[in-house]
Amino acid sequence: MYRHVLCVYPYRSELGRRNGYYPPLGLEVIASALRPHFRAIDVIDLRHETGNAVDFLRPDTDLVCFSVNWDREAAFVHEQIRSIPPGIRTIVGGRHVTQNPEPWLSRFPNIDIIVRGDGEEVIEEILGDRPLEDIAGISYRAADPGPARLPPTDRTPIQGRLVHNPVRQYGPARDDLYPDRGLRRYSYTFDQGGLKGESFDTVISSRGCPFNCTFCSFSRNPWGGKRAWSARSPESVVDEIEKIDANVIAFVDDNFTHDMDRVAAICDLLVARGIRKRYGVNARVEIARRPDVLRKMERAGFSMLLLGIESAQDKTLRSMRKGFNTRQLRELFRVLGKSPMLLFGYFIVGNIGETEEEMLQIAPFARELGLDIIQLTTLRNERYSGLEQLVASNPGYHVAPNGLVFSDRYSSDHLRRIRARIHRKFYGPGQALQILRKTMANGGPPLQVIARVPRFLVGEALGHRRRKKARWERKRLAALPQQGCSYAGQP
Ligand code: B12
Ligand code: SF4
Structure with missing residues (x-):
């Protein structure tokens, strides 16, 4: 000792x-x-x-x-x-x-x-x-x-x-090992946005990811190690949640929904134990194939699905090895769109081989799918993500010293402007109402969200909001290094 x-x-x-x-x-x-x-x-x-x-x-x-x-x-x-x-x-x-x-x-x-x-x-x-x-x-x-x-x-x-020493091969995720909140000295609460003041926590219920998308560094470490997917039991996950005070929980698993039977068991336990909280999760679109589990998730309090879509182009989805194409996405979203859960889609702007026109298709495609919220990122190379080889085999593409991928045709600045255009095309008054409707279906929005809607709509109508958002977006992008995988689970 x-x-x-x-x-x-x-x-x-x-x-x-x-x-x-x-x-x-x-x-x-x-x-x-x-x-x-x-x-x-x-x-x-x-x-x-x-x-x-x-x-x-x-x-x-x-x-x-x-x-x-x-x-x-x-x-x-x-x-x-x-x-x-x-x-x-x-x-x-x-x-x-x-x-x-x-x-x-x-x-x-x-x-x-x-x-x-x-x-x-x-x-x-x-x-x-x-x-x-x-x-x-x-x-x-x-x-x-x-x-x-x-x-x-x-x-x-x-x-x-x-x-x-050599790279470690990890054992399975352990049921008995999760944060002891009794050791906390602080309360973690949202400090801005519609959920300001609401308590917040994170849970990791599984480790690793069984997929191998070309650009993704989630479960790989730069030494070439990739953690195989393994999950804690539903009992262990719900035991942990039961001890959490916060009302809003983000699961930060790379791929929470890999085993949908496990998800169903977690939902059943949450309901059986009368635990009422709201959850956001990183998920893959294939979960649409289990509408029975989607219904259970809704009943258990899951209110946001964070989905890595990445591109509106089949050639890109293929080269990324995402495991789906745009036709399949349309089919899957016909099911997902029926859910009251908020659908949050990640896209990458500046994918290798895409033209400006193709990138701009993200906005109409995201709307067609029925996504409520989108987040746009640019490619960033992480060692061992496989992106380096892809860049090397595509003349005209380069990796900047900070890892950002850019091309002779599209500089970082140019990509930033394209992102702002996609945002403007996607977010409009209709989108705000859609978000509000969904949030209400999820058990009612916090008052702060409702209070903001009239101002949001007036701002949209007068074009103020768009200009402000574009200014804000420019500032934000200038200040932050961009991430490699857009599927980052950052609600
Ligand atoms: C939650 C999250 C966030 C949260 C931060 C949470 C926090 N305070 O820790 C928020 C939303 C704020 C965030 C922000 C960013 N994030 Co983030 N985020 C994640 C996410 C989804 C989960 C991270 C997590 O909690 N994992 C679970 C815990 C258990 O793992 P862990 O933190 O790695 O800890 C383990 C080991 O690292 C190690 N370890 C950690 N500390 C210590 C200490 C000791 C002593 C030891 C022995 C071991 C050890 O053991 C731990 C237990 O296994 C990951 C994606 C993913 N699924 O991994 C991206 C991820 C980590 N984020 C990423 C990035 C790039 C960012 C940003 C830079 C993006 C941006 N827009 O600027 C910012 C920077 C944040 C900042 N500080 O300013 C990248 C990192 C890429 C890389 N290889 O470095 C990831 C992998 C996503 C991605 N591929 O794009 N992020
Ligand atoms: S993008 Fe998502 S599905 Fe693909 S490897 Fe990364 S975590 Fe797994």
Whole structure:
């Protein structure tokens, strides 16, 4: 048994906003795995604190864990990690450090281990005193000095030998491992939009995805590891939900609906236990083939399906290996459109081989399908997503240093303008009414949404809203790096 562990989410903001309403789910999963091994545990989310990581250290702190998922706020993150004295074991994990652990180990002599990819199994092996060289999925500095080397991105010689153990093959998702909300010090609530003030939480009920869409990095890590799909039992998922206070829950699974019988069992349990909340899920369009389960989902409180459509062109869907074409989409949406659940579609603007005219077809196609909301993203290359090869085999396409895919014909700026045009074509007063109608069918919208509708309609009629939205869209796109897979589950 160790003494105290400090788990830190080292960011001050999320998507440009202070606080942030998404709990640091990955870190909380790790904290739950750590808990049985420690007498005391603190999980600190610096978005909700004014102090720094070092303020939460105790004389008996044996371990500090940082979750570094994003390339944002680099100076702040570095400062937090550097502030931990070298005598305290420091482990860093998360998506961002997974991409390139070497500079972290070389620039931060106080980091002992970088955990690459999902970390719950690894952390237990580390605490179980398994020799580091036997733990798959970690990078670390070996105790023996070895030859000093110059890493490509840094001029500081590494003292010691950096070791990258093999990629980890993960076991199945565990029923007994989910965040312990009792460790939370903060309440996560929406800070803007129609749900402002509403409590919010996230759940991960399955891991991995069995599909292999060319551009997607969801369940792949940059070391070439891809997590096979595996799911927690319906009982475990509903036990977790039963302990959650929040009324709105987003399932952040890559593919929540892969096993529709499991979804049906989750719905039955939610209803049987009288749990009334609202849920949003990442789903594949094929769920339309199980209208029986769709009805159960509606009854259980599922109110938004986030669907990766990606393109209105068959040639693109084929090259992406999405597993459906536009004809099948039309058929599937005839069923989905009957559901009161809000249909949220992700599309990518700037797909390889598409002309401007083809991209602009997204708006009428999305309307024809009956989507209520669309989100447009651009392609971003992630190592091992397979996109690099596709770009290489298409002359005129390039990957920018930040990973964005652009072409001689369509620069990032041009794509941004196309996105704004698609938005303008898709969103109109009719769309607002459709969203309102659906939200009411889902159990009634919050008052804030109703209050906004007259203003929205007047704004649309006068064209103000379109101009404002285009300005806002330009600003937003300029500020954010775009993501590789548009099917990102970000309600
Ligand atoms: C929820 C979510 C969000 C939430 C953030 C939630 C949060 N605060 O953590 C919101 C909506 C805010 C968001 C925003 C963005 N997101 Co996002 N998001 C997701 C999503 C859907 C789920 C992430 C999740 O919770 N996974 C479940 C948890 C359990 O996994 P995890 O966090 O990875 O944690 C595990 C490991 O990383 C590791 N680990 C993590 N921390 C630690 C710490 C230690 C010590 C150890 C040992 C291990 C460890 O172990 C954990 C448990 O297994 C994924 C897609 C997906 N399905 O994976 C995209 C995804 C992570 N997002 C992505 C992107 C690009 C973004 C944005 C940059 C997009 C943008 N528009 O700018 C922003 C940046 C956010 C910011 N900070 O400003 C990409 C990341 C791509 C990449 N390879 O880096 C993903 C994969 C989607 C995609 N392919 O496009 N996102
Ligand atoms: S896009 Fe969706 S279905 Fe395709 S591999 Fe990624 S998570 Fe799976």
